[in-house]
Amino acid sequence: MTINKKEIEYIAQLAHLKFSPREVEAFTSDLNDILSYIDKLNQVDTIGVEPMNHAMDMTNAFREDVVTPSLTNEASLANAPETHGGSFQVPKIIE
């Protein structure tokens, strides 16, 4: 499979990234190189093989539903670029 510049622009939008025309060019060529290498996976017969999504067989890790100490509001906000009244602040969304 190959990917064209239009698709790269669409994927960038999905990933919340913005590229210059030159970057679009470079990523299109890089990704096509990698995708053509990845094509070799189609040589493997995987009919009926259960996909492996975790490294180890695991079941849910349940715990008691009890309150334990956690970060204070102040500590949680300490790294935020902008805060307001104990909350994270973002630019206005609705005019």
Added chain:
Amino acid sequence: MELHQLTIHALRDKLRTGEVNAVAVTESVFRRIDAVEDRVHAYIALMRDEALRSAAEADRRIEAGDNEDLCGIPVALKDVLCTAGFRTTSGSRMLRDFVPPYDATAVEALKRAGAVFVGKANMDEFAMGSSTETSWFGVTRNPWDLGRTPGGSSGGAAAAVAADECIASLGSDTGGSIRQPAALCGVVGMKPTYGRVSRFGLIAFASSLDQIGPLTKDVEDCAIMMNAICAHDPKDSTSAKIDVPDYKTFLDRDISGWNVGIPKEYFAEGLDPDVLEAVKRAIGVIEDAGARCVEVTLPHTDYCVAVYCIVSTAEAGSNLARYDGIRYGYRAENVRDLLEVYEKSRSEGFGAEVKRRIMLGTYALSSGYYDAYYKKASQVRARIKEDFAKAFRRCDVILTPTSPTPAFLLGEKINDPLQMYLSDIYTISANLAGIPGISVPCGFSSGGLPIGVQFLAGPFDEGKLMQIAHAYERLAAIERRRPAL
């Protein structure tokens, strides 16, 4: 020998008898850093004041009879591990001002054991790379040849140990990021079984592959570090509830009668002749120790890098979605609306390799391509795991080269992503299968560069790896050279 050149166990013995104190050891390490760090650049940040304070505290503990092996030992932390109150960057502009509100569980464990943190070690940005060249904070150089890479992504953590700028370090390994730099820098590096060490406070790259592990000067030190960091952690729901043995009890044991699997797929085209020669000699040593080397087959080896390209990028694309310029991390200036905050912050905060992987991962998970890429890769991943399960029915451990070549030149592969990914060709399989692996020095190339041999074992069989790696290290008696810095 100078104090900074010693191993954990040698220093521990000297600290216990009172021959030296922890402050003197820490000062020796910082003197070494002052002498060589401008050439190596193993660290993003040093913790000089904190280190001297905790060394003094360690001395009080030792005086009071503390018996911890790590008490007073200077250790470096890869900058992907969160340290409460101390900047943690993951090698990225995105996190250049990030100060974690808590310690990673593995960091907390070392602290409890009395370790002295020297600094935060350089790394590829978000651990994405095999050469430490993608770090926003500049490249790390291989102490054995300053024109070459230390490997990556834990290149700073490996170089710091090799250059005696710390006694041991903690790295992380998603596709070989501990073992490959360990091999290229001539130190010991272990990736534990997935789930053996808590990932809490490890900045995520690919959550089903990431694992924290030690880089050390010898195998005994590796066992000591593993004893400190392996444990179940309620804060990491993927951490295993399986008892952790005392890894030191696997040292000095016999391996006669063991079956050691040699996978023919790992000795194919592309393997450097010096590496092949050194690994063959390692096989000879193992046989002299009374183990039987048997040929095993891992038929899906050739697909490991391709599977990794999909699985790791898909997970990375999802994990790195959290960097939006709102709660923490870099925020771009002069933005009009929320979407622009996201796009500009991410585009300016991430480097090219990170963006490349986010793009590939987003594509692989996007509507219409999921089955062709992510699902297919996850199915082949299952076959790879199966290969190992079958192989381990025939042998106790598997022996392979760690890296197909010794350290390559800085700049050699940075513009060819695929060639860079292929430098992890022998290490990626262990992450995909979730099994543990260790790289141990096994000699030098004709050009004087270190070479590593890798041992792999079944899940939670790190003890077996300690046993064979220690037996090998003892018998091979690899010449103890030090880089001429």
